Amino acid sequence: MSGQEQEVSSSNIQNDAVSPPSGEDPEEKVPIATIMAIFFMGLSYVPAISCGLVLPVGILAQIGQALDDMENIGWIPGGWSVASAVSFAIAGGLSDIFGRRYVLIGGQIMVLIGAIIGATAHTTLIVACGSTIIGFGAGMIFVSYPGITELLPNKYRGIGIGWTEFCITIPWGGFSVLIANELALNASWRWCYYIAIIYSVIVIVGTAIFYFPPSHPRHDYDKTRWQEFQELDFIGLALFTVGLTVFLVGLTYLGKSSYSVALVAATVTIGALVFIACFVYDFTIPKNPIFPYHLFAMFKEFTVHLIILFIAGMIWQAVTTLAPQATLYMYTNKPVQIGITQIPGNLSGVIGGWILPSLVHKIKHVRQQIIFALVIQTVFTACYAAVIPEHKYAWMIFQMFGQCCFTWVTSLAYVASGLFVPQEELGVSAGLIGTFRSAGGSVGNAIFSTIATSIVNKQLGPRIAAAAIGAGYSPAGLEALIPAVIENAVGVPFAFAKTNASTAVIEATGHAFKETYAYAFRRVFLATIPFGIIGIIAAWFVKDPSHLLNNHIAIHQERDVLSGKRFNPGEMEQIEHRGEDGMEKQA
Template sequence: MEADSKTSASELEKASANSHQQHVEDVPLDFIDPHRAALENNPEHAEKLSLSTILAVVSLAISYICPISCGFSLATGIIIPIGTDLGDTTKITWLVGGWSIASSVSFSMAGGLSDVFGRRWTILSGQIFCVVGSVVAATAQNVSTIIVASTFLGFGCGIIFVSYAGISELLPNKWRGTGLALTEYAINVPWCANVLIATELNLHTSLGWRWCYYIGLIFAVVSTLGTLLFYWPPKRPQFDIEKTRWQEVKELDFVGLALYSAGLVIFLIGLTWAGQANHPWRSASVIVPIIAGFCCLVACFAYDFTLAKRPLFPLVVFRKLRDFTMLLGIVFVAGMTFYSMMALLPQASLYIFTSDPIEIGYIALPNGIVQLLFGAVATSFMGKIKNLKLQILVSLVIQTIFIACLAAVIPQNKIGWAALQAFAVGPFALVVLACYVVAGLNIPLKYLGLATGLIGTFRSMGGSVGNAIFNTILQSVVGQDLGPAIAAAAVGEGFAPAGLDLLIPATIQTVVGVPGAFAGIPGATLTVQEAAITAARSVYAKAFRMVFFSTIPFGVIAIIIGCFIRDPSIYLTNHTAIHMEREGIFGKEATTHGHKHAERAQELALDEQ
């Protein structure tokens, strides 16, 4: 047994002694020391999963389709057409910002709350948010409404992310990667062709892009019913049997919760605003919320680490630097690149290569397929391959290299563009799911929801930060160079400078696919038009090259952090942390696994004596 395992176990025992020491017979060994449980309570063969457990895991997995596959991936794939239809292509970018901010906040809260009140009702509440968000988005008549709906979907998704902990703890340790891979199968099959599917729905159905949300609504209802019928985890993950739910509610860290939620929202709003036309980086509307939000976050952790009786963020968890805390830095960087690239890459295809929406969908197809291979297929074999640390490092290296390589193929190589972007984004899912597995193996059950919540929060926070930074870089280059480049190209072909006020916006409209934009402009010959369009696409290519180059330092930082995490692959055993309290649709059949937990905890008590 590793020495750090014993040390961290001792710290956790001291931290929670007052709440469970007198009732150790009711506490699973995983609640105290997951490392010891994985090695000592390791049967020769993994236990056969019951039908209810399988259906519960499947229900939890498909709950991601509504907020991620439909509410995020499909929608962001055609974000400009949605904005055009609703009358505002500028503010529509908040569809991404609202989603990521809301998911960051809700995941940070839901993880810890599920440790107190149980995973079942926490996840169901998130699924209900997704149902409401889908209905509002599908019927939206303006951009503001769909942004609100996207925020609901992001908030619900953050709560649903608790099922990463729920799935992990129901399965044998060595199958945890396979269980989490089911979520990726749900997210990516058939949604790996997200841009193409969204484009086809938008162009060839009567309801257009609204079908993205109606499809999500169908899956939200199905997953909610499945969770309600089949998912019966322990009602009290904290195993604090002396206290009622109301007592636990009163003991919640409301100060820390308020500081953290307010700080995160304010901080991310500042970052999302940054770089927009009416919110430059140096403006008070950006600086003030960033500083105020950061101060609130610092105050939250300072309070929790020193004064809180029952902290929302226990210091004992963050002290596990190599076992957990470093994972937060890794998923932060992974989220920066993934969420921003998911929105930026289809735009780059539009601005640089083609305005044909179907062709843009085909360009994005390899991207979706490779995401499926990394996130679902490779993750399914995570327990067989082991070497979790190496899997994370290899994925980070691939992602960092291939994003940088995208700069070499624009604007001249469309095939290379389609192929390279697949490996630039694809490794993200394997990185994140491997981090969830690592956290699940290292963090005791008492804090598992909190730990997975923090991983999700930092992932989404990274997405918001990346979205702000990379969009700022893009817009700064375009804003500075686009007009002069079009003007120089047109004048060089003999176009009169007096007509540039009409030619420049017409060129931009043509690039994004507006037909007949050059009609009626004197002197706009085919030669002039071609020169202007080529110049515009060259400027966009330069801007996107700057974005891709700017991701390199962040990728290197993540790789360095990954070198210092501790590989917990030794704990990928046949051990199962918990079993459902009830089986069957109506939850009437009690299991006997609770007795096994009690017997093992009794052994622990004797060992401690």
């Protein structure tokens, strides 16, 4: 093969259609313009996830303290998760109709708007509002998952997905807690959003210049976009959006330290019923459903991945949110040290999200990889309970293994399902995978945060009081002592100044504080075991796509800005039909 790029044109379609003796498509060199498009698509995840979610989550307490509102800080990650879960599925379906370019750029613009709101906010709820807009934009940006994979040879799809995880992790995600705390200490927590603004501008410009995928992925060239828009399943979209939003808002509210049982029960129940009604309606009535029944009927090829990622997302998101708090309450109240402690867990995305997916075409055995990853996640998450609160280094290292598996399973799900799902529905399928992943994170965050919060609320005061009295402290001073113990644990200077507490009392109450949180977090980590087992059982039903990891490229760009080449819809359709024939022969 020469060093020049192989250009796809009508004059070479027939020549390329002749497969080599092995029956595999001839290998093509991916054009530089396509590589640049993939570069900016991957970089889009930095403002949407790394800066818009991961950095703020690492300093939620500092943001709440700076804005004098600790009660509503849970809505910052909660709003992001709810919004991304809703927009992901909707954006995926729309991108199959109108093309991924404008959906992706629209998402990037929404992330920019949300980052500006977050950077200029003066209340916690406004920050949460900006985070929610970023989350909705992130859900739209997630169409780049199918966008990236369909531009690459099948065997290199894992590398494309791995690039997105690399962008998320290095350096912002991997060192998120450390970076966020340094920003909060030496500049301002607002820099999380300032950095998101900078990246957003870069990726908007880069994507607009280089990314020109097929404008009509479903090949219905006889219809205008307006006609396609009129045929959208608006009822299904409305039911899905309302149901999922109400359901997830109810679960997110459950994660607060205080909540109305009636309100949570009503929102969760109503949301679940409306959500189910969406699929009942879509499976039976509309001619052009947003969620085709035949897609869900592909259980081993597609639906099982939804189950797996929902469960794996529950476990991963809960630990991601709670781990910095656990480090603060059990190991150190120094922000920089908290950041250092969380580095192994945060860097795990490099292993699970970048290195292993990039080797998927070499390792193959995708089904076995998914099973193995879920086993490792389940075992190591449970093992956290055995090392807290004393074994700091084990706590750090175990997170690297327990947390890396979610990004690994996620990447494998996109690769595996994308090789079986019809090309014209790749956006819908990827959207649903992202929706269930985000929804699982919201559910897990609500469930496991509630477990920890309820235990601490019931036991922290009594345990501190018992330890103080046991160390000789007068019961009359407990009203002032208990808040002082909590303030001292999180690093407030001179917290015991007005308590007359002796060194023995300070040590005893500090130990009681740490043990209370250790007990709560042990219950959280052990509670993940049943969910992990369910995920492992589901993984046995995954259909292995290893035999399809070949040279086939699903689509080519309509425009190569570096070479000046343009391809009309007819040429694109011939190319894709040729590829589909090759796929059928191999399958």
